[in-house]
Amino acid sequence: xxxxxxxxxxxxxxxxxxxxxxxxxxxxxxxxxxxxxxxxxxxxxxxxxxxxxxxxxxxxxxxxxxxxxxxxxxxxxxxxxxxxxxxxxxxxxxxxxxxxxxxxxxxxxxxxxxxxxxxxxxxxxxxxxxxxxxxxxxxxxxxxxxxxxxxxxxxxxxxxxxxxxxxxxxxxxxxxxxxxxxxxxxxxxxxxxxxxxxxxxxxxxxxxxxxxxxxxxxxxxxxxxxxxxxxxxxxxxxxxxxxxxxxxxxxxxxxxxxxxxxxxxxxxxxxxxxxxxxxxxxxxxxxxxxxxxxxxxxxxxxxxxxxxxxxxxxxxxxxxxxxxxxxxxxxxxxxxxxxxxxxxxxxxxxxxxxxxxxxxxxxxxxxxxxxxxxxxxxxxxxxxxxxxxxxxxxxxxxxxxxxxxxxxxxxxxxxxxxxxxxxxxxx
Amino acid sequence: xxxxxxxxxxxxxxxxxxxxxxxxxxxxxxxxxxxxxxxxxxxxxxxxxxxxxxxxxxxxxxxxxxxxxxxxxxxxxxxxxxxxxxxxxxxxxxxxxxxxxxxxxxxxxxxxxxxxxxxxxxxxxxxxxxxxxxxxxxxxxxxxxxxxxxxxxxxxxxxxxxxxxxxxxxxxxxxxxxxxxxxxxxxxxxxxxxxxxxxxxxxxxxxxxxxxxxxxxxxxxxxxxxxxxxxxxxxxxxxxxxxxxxxxxxxxxxxxxxxxxxxxxxxxxxxxxxxxxxxxxxxxxxxxxxxxxxxxxxxxxxxxxxxxxxxxxxxxxxxxxxxxxxxxxxxxxxxxxxxxxxxxxxxxxxxxxxxxxxxxxxxxxxxxxxxxxxxxxxxxxxxxxxxxxxxxxxxxxxxxxxxxxxxxxxxxxxxxxxxxxxxxxxx
Numbered sequence: 001x002x003x004x005x006x007x008x009x010x011x012x013x014x015x016x017x018x019x020x021x022x023x024x025x026x027x028x029x030x031x032x033x034x035x036x037x038x039x040x041x042x043x044x045x046x047x048x049x050x051x052x053x054x055x056x057x058x059x060x061x062x063x064x065x066x067x068x069x070x071x072x073x074x075x076x077x078x079x080x081x082x083x084x085x086x087x088x089x090x091x092x093x094x095x096x097x098x099x100x101x102x103x104x105x106x107x108x109x110x111x112x113x114x115x116x117x118x119x120x121x122x123x124x125x126x127x128x129x130x131x132x133x134x135x136x137x138x139x140x141x142x143x144x145x146x147x148x149x150x151x152x153x154x155x156x157x158x159x160x161x162x163x164x165x166x167x168x169x170x171x172x173x174x175x176x177x178x179x180x181x182x183x184x185x186x187x188x189x190x191x192x193x194x195x196x197x198x199x200x201x202x203x204x205x206x207x208x209x210x211x212x213x214x215x216x217x218x219x220x221x222x223x224x225x226x227x228x229x230x231x232x233x234x235x236x237x238x239x240x241x242x243x244x245x246x247x248x249x250x251x252x253x254x255x256x257x258x259x260x261x262x263x264x265x266x267x268x269x270x271x272x273x274x275x276x277x278x279x280x281x282x283x284x285x286x287x288x289x290x291x292x293x294x295x296x297x298x299x300x301x302x303x304x305x306x307x308x309x310x311x312x313x314x315x316x317x318x319x320x321x322x323x324x325x326x327x328x329x330x331x332x333x334x335x336x337x338x339x340x341x342x343x344x345x346x347x348x349x350x351x352x353x354x355x356x357x358x359x360x361x362x363x364x365x366x367x368x369x370x371x372x373x374x375x376x377x378x379x380x381x382x383x384x385x386x387x388x389x390x391x392x393x394x395x396x397x398x399x400x401x402x403x404x405x406x407x408x409x410x411x412x413x414x415x416x417x418x419x420x421x422x423x424x425x426x427x
Numbered sequence: 428x429x430x431x432x433x434x435x436x437x438x439x440x441x442x443x444x445x446x447x448x449x450x451x452x453x454x455x456x457x458x459x460x461x462x463x464x465x466x467x468x469x470x471x472x473x474x475x476x477x478x479x480x481x482x483x484x485x486x487x488x489x490x491x492x493x494x495x496x497x498x499x500x501x502x503x504x505x506x507x508x509x510x511x512x513x514x515x516x517x518x519x520x521x522x523x524x525x526x527x528x529x530x531x532x533x534x535x536x537x538x539x540x541x542x543x544x545x546x547x548x549x550x551x552x553x554x555x556x557x558x559x560x561x562x563x564x565x566x567x568x569x570x571x572x573x574x575x576x577x578x579x580x581x582x583x584x585x586x587x588x589x590x591x592x593x594x595x596x597x598x599x600x601x602x603x604x605x606x607x608x609x610x611x612x613x614x615x616x617x618x619x620x621x622x623x624x625x626x627x628x629x630x631x632x633x634x635x636x637x638x639x640x641x642x643x644x645x646x647x648x649x650x651x652x653x654x655x656x657x658x659x660x661x662x663x664x665x666x667x668x669x670x671x672x673x674x675x676x677x678x679x680x681x682x683x684x685x686x687x688x689x690x691x692x693x694x695x696x697x698x699x700x701x702x703x704x705x706x707x708x709x710x711x712x713x714x715x716x717x718x719x720x721x722x723x724x725x726x727x728x729x730x731x732x733x734x735x736x737x738x739x740x741x742x743x744x745x746x747x748x749x750x751x752x753x754x755x756x757x758x759x760x761x762x763x764x765x766x767x768x769x770x771x772x773x774x775x776x777x778x779x780x781x782x783x784x785x786x787x788x789x790x791x792x793x794x795x796x797x798x799x800x801x802x803x804x805x806x807x808x809x810x811x812x813x814x815x816x817x818x819x820x821x822x823x824x825x826x827x828x829x830x831x832x833x834x835x836x837x838x839x840x841x842x843x844x845x846x847x848x849x850x851x852x853x854x
Contacts, residue, residue, distance in 0.1 A: 204666030221665060225713055235818065237702035237725045238648060239631030239794025242690045244818070249703055250687055253680035260677055263669045275664035276676055277713045279706045286652055286704045286723040286761075296713040298664045334713075367666025391671070394663065 009122050011414055013407040016114040019058070020406070023094065023110065024102030026051045031099070031397035038397025039102055043095035043137035043148075044072070044173070049180035051094045055109060055134060062116050064132070068184025071152040071162055072136035072177045075191065078116060080129035080421065088126070088421045089193035089379075090115065090413060091133030092200060092371055093149075097141050101399025103201045103406075107386065108371075109134045111199040111410040115417055126421035128194060135371045136177075142167045150374035152188050159188055195346060195420045196375035199384045199413045201401055203394035204367050207387035213408045215364035215385035216350035220373045221271070221300040222307045222339035227278075228252070228318070232327040234283065234291025246326045248293040249281045254321050259297060259314065268310040271365055273300040302339045302365050340373040343380035346420070350384055353415035359408050368394075384409050384416070436549050438841055440834040443541040446485070447833070450521065450537060451529030453478045458526070458824035465824025466529055470522035470564035470575075471499070471600065476607035478521045482536060482561060489543050491559070495611025498579040498589055499563040499604045502618065505543060507556035507848065515553070515848045516620035516806075517542065517840065518560030519627060519798055520576075524568050528826025530628045530833075534813065535798075536561045538626040538837040542844055553848035555621060562798045563604075569594045577801035579615050586615055622773060622847045623802035626811045626840045628828055630821035631794050634814035640835045642791035642812035643777035647800045648698070648727040649734045649766035654705075655679070655745070659754040661710065661718025673753045675720040676708045681748050686724060686741065695737045698792055700727040729766045729792050767800040770807035773847070777811055780842035786835050795821075811836050811843070 024039055027047035031038045041047040056074055059066045064076035077087065092108020112132035119126070135153070140146025143165040151157040163174035177183040202208075207215050232246035259274035275298040281290035297314070301307040315331065322329045347363065354361035364385055366373075372383045386409035389400045451466055454474035458465045468474040483501055486493045491503035504514065519535020539559035546553070562580070567573030570592040578584040590601035604610040629635075634642050659673035686701035702725040708717035724741070728734040742758065749756045774790065781788035791812055793800075799810045813836035816827040 202666065203663055204668070205662070205671045206668055209671065223665070227713075233818065235632070236630055236794055236821065237700065237704060238650070238727050239629065239819065239821070240700070241631070241633055241698075242687070242700060244632045244636065247687075247702075249706060250683055252706075253683035253703070256677055256680035257684060260669070260674075271668075273664065273667070273669060275674075275714070275716050276680070277664060277708065277715050277717060278711050279676060279679075279708055280711070281704065281706055284705050284707070286654075287702070287725050288704050289702050290704060298714050300665050367663055391660065391662065392666065394666070 009118055009124070009414065011114045011118045011407060011410050013403050015117065016110060016406060016410055017403050019110045019113065020102055020106055023051055023054060023106050026054065027096065034398050036397045039096045039100045040098055041094065041096040042098065042142045043139060044142065044176035044180055048095050049182070052134070052182060055094060058113055059132070062113060062120060064116065067186050068182055069153065069186040069188050070159060070184055071149050071188055072182040072184060073133060073149040073153055074182070075131050075133045078130040079125070081125055081127045083129060085128045086192060086194040087129035087131040088417055089131040089133060089191070089196045090198060090417060091135065092198050093138035094134050095137055095139050097139050097395045099397060100395055101397055103399055103401050104203070104394050105138060107201060107401070107406060108199045111413055114410050115414045118414055126418065128421040130417065130421060131193060138371055143173055146369050147371055147374050150371040153191060154374045154378045155189055156374060156377065193379050196372060196379050196381040197346065197384065197413060197416050197420065198370060198372040199386065199409050200370060201388050201394055201399065202364070202385040202392050203388065205391040206364060207385060208389060208392055210362070211360065212362045212387065213359040214354055214361050214412060216347050216354070216361055217342060217366050217383035217385055218347055218363050219302055219342045220340040220366040220369065221302045222304050223335055223337045224299040224307055224311055225333065225335035226297045227332045227334050228255070228295045228297065229330040230293045230295065230327050232291060232325070235289045237287040237289055240289060245289055247289050248327045249290045251321050251325050251327050251329065252279055252293045252295040255295070255297070255318065258317050262310060262313065269301060269303045269306040271302050272306065272310060274298065300367065304339050307339070340376055342376055342382040346380050346382035349416055349419055350382055350412060353412045353419065356415060357411055359412065384412050436545055436551070436841065438541045438545045438834060438837050440830050442544065443537060443833060443837055444830050446537045446540065447529055447533055450478055450481060450533050453481065454523065461825050463824045466523045466527045467525055468521065468523040469525065469569045470566060471569065471603035471607055475522050476609070479561070479609060482521060485540055486559070489540060489547060491543065494613045495609055496580065496613040496615050497586055497611055498576050498615055499609040499611060500560060500576040500580050501609070502558050502560045505557040506552070508552055508554045510556060512555045513619060513621040514556035514558040515844055516558040516560060516623045517625060517844060518562065519625050520565035521561050522564055522566050524566050524822045526824060527822055528824055530826055530828050531630070531821050532565060534628060534828070534833060535626045538840055541837050542841045545841055553845065555848040557844065557848060558620060565798055570600055573796050574798055574801050577798040580618060581801045581805045582616055583801060583804065620806050623799060623806050623808040624773065624811065624840060624843050624847065625797060625799040626813065626836050627797060628815050628821055628826065629791070629812040629819045630815065632818040633791060634812060635816065635819055637789070638787065639789045639814065640786040641781055641788050641839060643774050643781070643788055644769060644793050644810035644812055645774055645790045646729055646769045647767040647793040647796065648729045649731050650762055650764045651726040651734055651738055652760065652762035653724045654759045654761050655682070655722045655724065656757040657720045657722065657754050659718060659752070662716045664714040664716055667716060672716055674716050675754045676717045678748050678752050678754050678756065679706055679720045679722040682722070682724070682745065685744050689737060689740065695733040696728060696730045698729050699733065699737060701725065727794065731766050734766070767803055769803060769809040773807050773809035776843055776846055777809055777839060780839045780846065783842060784838055786839065811839050
């Protein structure tokens with residue numbers, strides 16, 4: 001085996017798509033509304049187990065040595081010319097949301113596998129070892145905590161805490177790992193790669209609308225969630241003059257308008273996003289001024305300072321509105337994660353690899369959480385996003401990337417892995 | 428018996444309150460939240476029947492001749508000195524909402540009865556005959572149409588149409604009238620009084636907050652209801668840049684803000700009221716931009732021209748917002764009733780009667796529907812409002828007027844009835 005140059009090889013698109021289809025058939029169901037097949041492969045379910053066994057078999061058929069750690073993450077290692085160097089790792093997850101598609105997670109796992117298969121086809125051995133992997137319960141739909149396997153592997157969540165999480169039926173992560181045969185022997189916390197790169201569908205509309213072939217992901221937005229309980233006075237819509245009202249629905253409406261104005265103002269950076277997804281007036285009758293409204297605010301920002309300013313300014317606005325409308329606003333923070341900035345060198349490597357292949361690439365933020373953000377705490381990391389049709393819809397049976405889109409991303413992943421694994425540096 | 432002067436007599440407050448308590452015990456239930464007794468006396472239910480029998484017995488004990496018409500309205504007539512003149516009529520309803528109080532409706536019926544009892548006490552015979560009455564199903568909670576008995580009696584709703592209305596169990600108005608023994612012999616549409624006056628609780632906060640003893644009701648607001656179905660595009664709150672969004676929740680928020688601005692502007696008169704009581708985002712999750720929002724708008728205005736302008740301006744605003752936010756807005760009118768203006772002479776008579784008794788009275792609009800608005804189509808009509816504690820809360824077990832408030836209103840009713848029944852005029 002010899003080291004070879006990077007840009008000469010390309011992946012086998014048909015083989016990649018066939019593997020995506022074969023894994024996508026596990027947990028498949030027919031979605032009546034869209035008349036397409038969706039995927040339901042909840043973490044540690046029988047379908048997840050079947051998917052895991054298939055992918056582990058493929059890992060082994062590609063000549064790799066597979067091992068599973070104590071949280072069920074499954075790694076497959078490929079020797080490098082310099083076995084003392086730390087490996088380049090790539091991977092994602094194979095669990096899905098209850099009504100998911102074939103690409104979310106699977107593209108990152110099977111894309112990494114396709115890179116290995118391509119290297120095998122051309123008898124290429126990289127300088128650094130390579131590791132490909134799938135991580136346990138990235139979606140968090142069943143046990144309530146997303147990026148669970150990656151977070152345990154990289155040290156953010158203690159193993160025992162993860163084990164104790166239970167699903168709606170009271171079944172624990174540990175028992176379910178054992179039940180599906182993926183409670184592995186390898187201790188967690190040992191894997192410290194030189195670099196981590198994850199390929200994933202965008203899950204948003206930007207690339208497809210703007211005509212880009214792929215995205216070089218610069219980081220993950222910080223998230224700030226709050227639940228507002230706004231209390232006024234329920235009263236008769238006909239008999240209550242406007243001046244007597246304490247309408248919590250109007251307060252929620254003003255807050256919704258304000259968070260959109262804050263985004264448009266540019267004062268909190270160009271990438272602030274804000275959403276009021278829940279608005280529940282009580283009693284919710286046409287001729288009754290609501291007495292209470294429950295509402296949620298989801299703020300996103302890749303700039304932690306801008307996020308803090310936005311939170312403080314929204315707090316102040318809520319107080320102002322509470323006084324103005326004579327309502328009380330109980331504002332509870334329900335989630336808060338800081339922004340993650342990926343490694344500039346790895347981001348630039350994505351762009352360079354795309355350029356070599358003549359692909360149109362833009363820098364882009366990740367809107368959702370990903371395994372890569374956990375690995376970014378222990379090694380240099382970035383992600384490659386592939387466009388999705390239908391405005392990039394994801395977590396939905398209509399989720400769809402074309403073979404061209406998938407191939408562009410995985411060819412970029414191949415180039416990147418070749419580049420990163422050729423690098424010298426610390427072990 | 429002799430005609431007597433009006434201002435010398437006053438009603439028996441203890442007797443009035445005792446009757447309100449006795450009727451209020453029929454259908455009484457304990458409200459856990461407020462720890463008070465509420466009333467559940469749905470139209471044509473066994474509780475309504477028991478209330479009707481009690482009140483008819485009281486009518487007869489007061490020496491009146493009671494008769495029930497074909498829609499169950501029950502009238503009790505008292506002879507006048509000039510029996511050829513048309514009578515002065517007063518009354519209201521004894522049915523309640525599912526979770527009601529002791530005063531709504533009952534005060535109008537038992538207040539009119541107390542006037543008769545007071546005239547009896549003092550051997551007063553009026554020039555015109557007097558009629559007191561209770562009308563069938565004013566609330567509309569069980570069969571879906573409010574002011575049903577009055578509307579049939581005054582010709583707005585045909586009798587057969589009213590008979591055919593059914594409740595949630597498929598039981599018809601006609602069958603239920605027969606079942607409770609109130610399918611009467613008297614043909615509907617024969618009662619054409621000289622004047623109609625109804626005493627009722629305000630059901631709003633204005634009188635109690637502003638320190639008035641009673642209100643001279645000038646009319647009933649016009650009502651315009653619309654149901655909005657706003658469709659945008661459901662998308663991921665993290666992954667969807669603001670510029671790509673089609674957020675129907677923001678559209679609903681802007682419309683809610685706008686209807687409040689329209690009220691505050693004064694452009695649609697001083698008495699426009701507007702409420703968004705229903706806002707239902709789908710899927711209603713914290714991190715998902717809603718794809719569809721259902722919302723309602725309740726507009727009220729005593730000025731029909733101003734109402735029409737408000738409706739047209741809101742239509743135009745909805746179009747503007749739909750274009751601006753790239754959503755579609757389906758706007759369905761679900762109810763529309765014109766404003767009712769009461770008779771200026773009768774309104775002035777309320778004010779004069781209050782003045783004689785040293786009561787602080789203001790003109791006020793009725794925010795809800797009342798039997799009086801149906802009678803206003805066949806004779807000169809007005810209403811007397813009494814203040815309610817707890818911001819005038821009504822349709823609620825906490826509904827409460829003090830004995831002083833009730834006595835002020837019924838003494839005013841007594842004065843009014845004496846004044847109106849002394850009037851000459853057409854038969």
